Structures are given as C-alpha cells and as structure tokens.
Amino acid sequence: MAFRFNFFIDENENNEADARDAMDLKLHSPKCTQESVEKNKQTSSPIAASSLGPDTDKQGAETPSKKKLCFKAAKEHDIPEDLDKVLENKVVERRWDLYYINMSVVEMTHLDDTDREGILSKSVSSHSDLIPGVYEGGLKIWECTFDLIDYFSEAEIQFTNKTVLDLGCGAGLLGIVALKGKAGKVHFQDYNSTVIDEITLPNAVANCIGDSSQMGSGGSGKTHEPPSKRSKKAECSPDALTKCRFFSGEWSEVSQLLVSSKKPFSKYDIILTSETIYNPDYYAALHDTLAQLLDKNGRVYLASKAHYFGVGGGIYLFEKFVEERNVFRTSIVKIIDKGLQRCIMEMAFKDSS
Template sequence: PKRTQESVEKSKQTSSPVAGSSSPGPGTEKHGAEMPSEKKLCFKAAKEHDIPEDLAKVLENKVVERRWDLYYINMSVVEMTCLDDANGEGIVSKSVSSRSDLIPGVYEGGLKIWECTFDLIDYFSEAEIQFTNKTVLDLGCGAGLLGIVALKGKAGKVHFQDYNSTVIDEITLPNAVANCIGDSSGTGSGGGGKTHKPPSKRPKKAECSPDALTKCRFFSGEWSEVSRLLFSSNKPFSKYDIILTSETIYNPDYYTALHDTLAQLLDKNGRVYLASKAHYFGVGGGIYLFEKFVEERNIFRTSIVKTIDKGLQRCIMEMAFKDSS
C-alpha cells in the first residue's frame, strides 16, 4: 500500500526499540520489518564488567562526540564483532548501521540513544531532581547517558545495566570514561567530536573527574539475573535511591521481570523515573499498558509527571512503593 509521508513519519516514531538503527540521537528510529511479536525472553546470564586500568585504551579507536555537556561514542562507527548471548548463539559480525537481521532476544536496542533518554534528562532539570550522594541505577542503559547525568550530579554511586555485554564494553563504559576524562581536561576526549551549543534550559555542566569512575559499576544480562548477581555478590550492595530507565517497556513479555527487578532493587523510599513512548506499535507495550500492569501488582504507586505531545506521545512516569514516604 502507498504510504503517505505522515504514515512514514509515524512508523519511524513508533518502531520497536529492537528494530535497530544506526543513528544516535532523538527521533531517529527506523521502522524495522522484524517486529518481535513472538519474541520470548532469554535468560541471559549476568556479568559484572571491570573498569580497565588503562582508561585511554577504552577510548582507543572510538570517535567521541559531544551533545550539550555530554560526551558519547559515535555508535555508527563501532564495528560489532560479537552480539553474544549466554548460550553461545548468535555470534554475528555486523556494523551497527546494517543490523536489520538482529536476532530477537539477543540484542535489545542498546546501541543507539533513544529519544526518551533526552526527555528524561530534560525532566531532571525541570523537576530539579537531586542526585547528590544518591545511589542510582541506569536500568537498560544502552549509552548510559542517564547514569552519566546522575554521576555529574554528584551521585554517590551509579550502576549501569544493559542486556548485552558488548553494549557495556563498547558503548556504556567508554561513554562513562569519556565523560570523566573529557570533563577533567575540558577539551573533550578527542576523536574529532562535534560540539553542539547547549540550549539554556539544559543543566549546567557539573564537574566529573576520572575518580568518579570509582563510583560506577557496570553489569550486563537479563534483569532478574542481574538482580540475583547483585544480591549474591561478595561486594556490599545497598538498594537504589533512584532507578532511571528509558524505552524499556516496549515488550509486555518483559513486564514481570522488569517490575520484579524494580521491586527487589529499589530502596523502600526510592523513586523510579521511567521514560517511554505511549505505545510501541508492533510489540504492543507502552506507558498505559505498563501503568495498568503495575497497578494490578499493587506494590508501586505510579504517576505520569510529564507528557510530551510532539508526534507520538511520550511520557515520564514516577514510581514509588505504595507504603513509602
């Protein structure tokens, strides 16, 4: 059928996060034909990723770009050598720009920055969310910009989780390093990155030094497995004051794992800030479906604290335990 420009635009905006796209930045999703409606969750084992001692090596062969006061690796030039999974399946060698044949349950969309990440960053400054000394988790982090903003906001601890270990090694960790090294040098971490002037409403640049990396931990794996790892690890673990999560509720098959992970990991008086599109066509998830799911579980109270009505509706939801202060 003939598609109007409007329907083409709409399908771009509503595509599933797992459909894949090469371009980081908001509003750049491409429509993927391979909507994972039959997708079932793989229980990918959890792993903690150590921060290499040689930080410069982490940024080797990476192109670092800058948007406002945030540094990030140009993902379109990251050549993926391996989208690993726990069973050793799905070893693929693909450039990020041609990943239309991604295997459902193997890659979960962490190789680009999804637009709700920027909605949530905007919301932090509008609502004056305080990260100082807080223990923060960026859940389903991809590039990890939410956690990096928390780190710049003087969070006490920031943990990053992504489904794919390759995303953590090749994108999240380098981004955290770039923001720590980049800030301390004041010149960026090299690589011929672009700079964009910050709009006045953006949060002011906060200091972040390489020492800030000692506050960070990086995990890959499926949510319930990561939760299990945190509780069973020898390292001390305290529950999170703030859990940040963007574009992670596209697939209703994952709602139980996500909900239970939030319930296990959030401090009794903690807050979850969740950014999502109203609906993800093709996969079926969305903010209202998740809201209903959470309501039925009767553990959290939810409140939609911001709605963005440009194109497809997007929302920010705050969650807290029903019996919290």
C-alpha cells in the same frame, strides 16, 4: 591516544529516525522452545535467545505474559586501569555537555563478528534495532533518554549522595547525568555485554576524562547547543569512576548477582530506565526487578513512548500492569506530544513516605 571528538548532531534527523524505527519494530528472532528454556536453567549458560511471546486471554487477545524468557547470565564488567585504551579508535560526540561514542563507527569496526555476542553484525544484517532475546537495542540512543534528561532539570531531581541504577542503560547517559550530579554510587545495566564494553563504559570514561584532557585531539570543546539547553550539572573526574559498577545480563539474573555478591550492596534510592517497556513479555521481569532493588523510600523514573507499534507495549499498558500488581503507585509526570506521544512516569512503593 587514538580517538577524536565530533560536536554536531542533527537532532531532527535523529527524532525522525526514532519515529520510523518505532513504527517498524518487528519480532525477528526465532522462538525459544520449552526444551531450550529448561536446558538454560540447568546449565546457567549465558546464551542469547528470544521470549516465547505474549499470553492470550480466553478471547484470544494478547495480554502481558508471565515470565517465560530464556536466561542470559549476569556478569560484572571491570573498569580497565588504562582509561586511554578504552577510548582507542573511538569517535566521541557531544550533546548538552555529555560525551558519547559514535555507535556507527563501533558497528563498522565490528562487522566481522569480533564482538563475542555477534550482535553488531546481526543487527546490521537484519536491519533491525531490536532482536528480542538477542539484542535489545542498546547500540542506539533512543529519544526518550533525552526526554528524561530534560525532566531531571525541569523537576530539579537531586542525585547528590544517592545510590542510582541506570537500568537497561544502553549508552548510559542517564547514569552519567546522575554521576555529574554528584551521586554517591551509579550502577549501569544492559542486556548485552558488548554494549557495556563498547558503548557504556567508554561513555562513562569519556565524560570523566574528557574535560581534563581538553577533549583529546581534534575537538574544540565547544557545544553547539543554545545556552538554555546546556547542562548545569557538575563535571566528572577520573575519580568518579570509582563510584561506578557495570553489569550485563537479564534483569533477574543481575538482581541475583547483586544481592548475592560478596561486595557490599544497598538498594537504590533512584532507578532510571528509558524505553524498556516496549515488549509486554518483559513486564513481569521488570516489575519484579524494580521491587527487589528499589529502596523502600526510593523512586523510579521511567521514560517511554505511549505505544510501540509492532511490539505492542507502551506506557499505558505498563501502567495498568503495575496497578494490577498493587506494589507500586504510579504517576505520569510529563507528556511530550511532539511526534509520537512520549511520557515520563514516576513510581514509588505504595507504603513509602
């Protein structure tokens, strides 16, 4: 099996890079025209395109827009029978007893546009971690992901036998933590199919077979994290993958696929999402997806920066948006003031117990 494991990450370097990236996010992609939107609706073609941009009020101030996004069709991704093949030519790193694919290596192996969407080469050529409507950042692990993982431990969030959705999953680490916590079902969703195939699914596989294979070749199996930071969650096994489903596509399209599927579907007890509220244009779609997929007594745990420079979104703007819809109650349960301020928000239906 041609893969190897690395076990050291410069956390400070990653955090500084995240802060720089948050400051530098720009809207690079061309605007969709109304004609292209209507054409998408008619053909249901899974093309990637950008949002139309924010609405403005009468004074010209930007406000979170109604949904005016181009559609990206939903798709369910099958789990290959040969799990070793999923990790072929991958470099796997480890943090807090979580294994995940080195994304830089994936980028290097796909610079010739071998991924069907072409997002890897576009991201590299444009020097951007975000091309709205084309590539939504899933090739990078954003720092709020680790904030939320910390919070699971601090708040003693219980995943046992729960049905969990990792929404906007990227690397899928939140869902993998739920899987290690003995969740009954874990579903993963990302905008880009390339992210699911090349990052999310391999990460899930690495966490389910890593320990049983003694880290494959070249890895010592030791973590460089101090004992207080090591995960106390149960380990996975290859059988845990039977609890998982993987989806790509725009949120409303994935919701429709789930509820109309012939496979049994029950609403989620827990929805996890990190750094998905950077763009106010997406708020309506996210809100409606949460309202459609969350169980009546379920909880959403959302991690975000207080503000995303260059894009305009952030936790307080989203909180105001949710309050105006009067569907969910919200509570900011943790604030992290290291670097750019970051927050954890809990959401539940107003009429839930």
